[in-house]
Amino acid sequence: MAAIFQGVGAAATLSSSPSNSFVPKKFLTSPRRSFCVRKVPSSVVVRSDGSVNFDLNSKSRRAQQLVANAVATKADSSAASSSSNPGHELLLFEALREGLEEEMERDPCVCVMGEDVGHYGGSYKVTKDLAKKFGDLRVLDTPIAENSFTGMGIGAAMTGLRPVVEGMNMGFLLLAFNQISNNCGMLHYTSGGQFTIPIVIRGPGGVGRQLGAEHSQRLESYFQSIPGIQMVACSTPYNAKGLMKAAIRSENPVILFEHVLLYNLKERIPDEDYICNLEEAEMVRPGEHVTILTYSRMRYHVMQAAKTLVNKGYDPEVIDIRSLKPFDLYTIGNSVKKTHRVVIVEECMRTGGIGASLTAAITENFNDYLDAPIMCLSSQDVPTPYAGTLEEWTVVQPAQIVTAVEQLCQ
């Protein structure tokens, strides 16, 4: 499926395919594959491979549990190219909104809480018109008290509702750290499993366009140690809607990281109901020479660098890890076993970021497969400056990625 990016500068079509971590090995190791859209067309192929039998059982079990498995949907849309179901085009924030609206229609216990989510429609319009449709109590405009309304969401989740708490900017959730760490992450455990907390905490984060230090924070690195929560980061309209829906349906507390600069991405997404698996990574561009792991906005910087790299004769494999906690070590591991070189490109700061954890996880699990040390490209450990030039040098740029790959592949 084609994705047209506005404001990012990449012009070529990009395949943003849903994830499938149960690809049998014969596909992964087939050489000289030149097409971009590599996807196992249907689960039938997977099932026919006896070597992944166990996975099939769990996968088909999962497929039964889920309304529509991401792979199955992709099968439908790619297998029937002339189908009567062309999908519809929308922007990323509209995709989030659509996912949220569909879940609210499906389950009356789903509600939204946050600042300006109701009458204002959300600071990035993710909840536009939802208050008109569902009422002021289901789309609740809260006072400016992050710690308390996040705690209120947690209390509501423990007593049967499924709240979606919006942080107007993820950075504001620092004020809610007490509730997120102590209550959201821990209460299922400390209550001995008596209370579940099916809450979704979402909001825009990341470095924007000269928003200043406090509005440009990457909280995924702060939250990653909290036991008991899952973290996902969306990057395309397709996975934004899929992850939003999966997060709402999940019984675990999920933190969904969106990025301020990605809200206007346009893509054509399926009409039918689908979700994206919360624990799986997404293969963006298969390749042979080097594995580039990334997430959120950096995916687009990586793809831009990938174009340059391809022109220079390299064949990078790009994986959008999507699940920041836990890591999809299957997809990542298969890639490492194939390419033997890893570059991690992230927007987090170098110290204690997602990349640092990922480096540790890969080293622990796949050290034997690495031909070179892992390169981790992260933002500089500085508060994001306001000045445009300084801000540009704070985050990783495509040129740096190209240089890193060239260095690694010497």
Added chain:
Amino acid sequence: MATAFSVPKFAAQPFNPISPTSQQKPLIFPTAASPFLGSTRKLLHLSSSSQLNLRRRSSGSVFAVSDIVKEKKSTSIPSLLITKEEGLELYEDMVLGRAFEDMCAQMYYRGKMFGFVHLYNGQEAISTGFIKLLKQQDSVVSTYRDHVHALSKGVPARAVMSELFGKTTGCCRGQGGSMHMFSSEHNLIGGFAFIGEGIPVATGAAFSSKYRREVLKEADCDHVTLAFFGDGTCNNGQFFECLNMAALWKLPIVFVVENNLWAIGMSHLRATSDPQIYKKGPAFGMPGVHVDGMDVLKVREVAKEAIARARRGEGPTLVECETYRFRGHSLADPDELRDPTEKAHYAARDPITALKKYLIENNLSGEAELKAIDKKIDELLEDAVEFADESPLPPRSQLLENVFADPKGFGIGPDGRYRCEDPKFTEGTAHV
């Protein structure tokens, strides 16, 4: 209105023990000769009716309930506040609370339980007075001083004792401990270690109740939530934020302040610019009520009205209960800062002794019956300790259970399977 006690005076004066005569009639508030630290009798907005009726007051009303009780008693034919059954229920619950906490202390010093254990001795009137009015579906949210709240709400003593011993049969499978008592069956939503962090959770539970009534159209849903917390918490941001939200949306919640005047070693007067906590209710648009928390019957009167108010959908109430903890902040606290005269003063106002006296004086019960209840509770506790002693400790396989409600959250391992599907998963580690 005149205020005899101004804040600076409290801070400057040493504590004055009240005259002995006022101890003997626990139901009538002591006369002007008894200044009470952190409280005032003075701010009264009595309507012409002697009825204790919060509904008729504006949301900005503030009054000292015990005076109203006194007034009510003087204008009407003396009537009993409780029936015999109610009285015995209250007595039994308070004795259970007291005996349980004493047993905890014993067990702690014998090395059966560890960590921070905060005992509730002296404050039983509040727990019993409020929680015994609740239905099973109503929720209670507490703090680390939560053993007695759990018992009053109906959690069996065996389950609480096992939890304290860290056994797998505890109410939280041994994973919570003293400060994290939970029971989904009895709607006890914690047990929180950080002060103030339970108040938003309580607000959320109240929000759920309102949501069910108005969005899910469960018309008979009138569940009320009680949030218990102390005087120290009342200087915390979460307290004020939740007062605002609860009043704004008229949530069915009652905020119960157990003002025992001390936050570990910090006197309430040294920590608070205006120590009259109940006054902070009207600032947010809800009634603020002050009550003598050493008297279970007074507490019960106020509780009835506040809970009924919440059930009717009229919104929250802030109730400040003046009370005292007879022991230190926790079993690790040497409790050296508090004045022995202050302690003696409150020991003389023991809520259990007071209720016992009331029951006997009003011919609701006799010594023998009450002693039988004492004995019954003792046996119950012996049984609880025995049960806890004999219960097994949690096995290694329990470590990774309950981290996630959906264990797929542990992720996909290098072999392509979900980690939780690995039969040896529980012997492994939780890192992802």
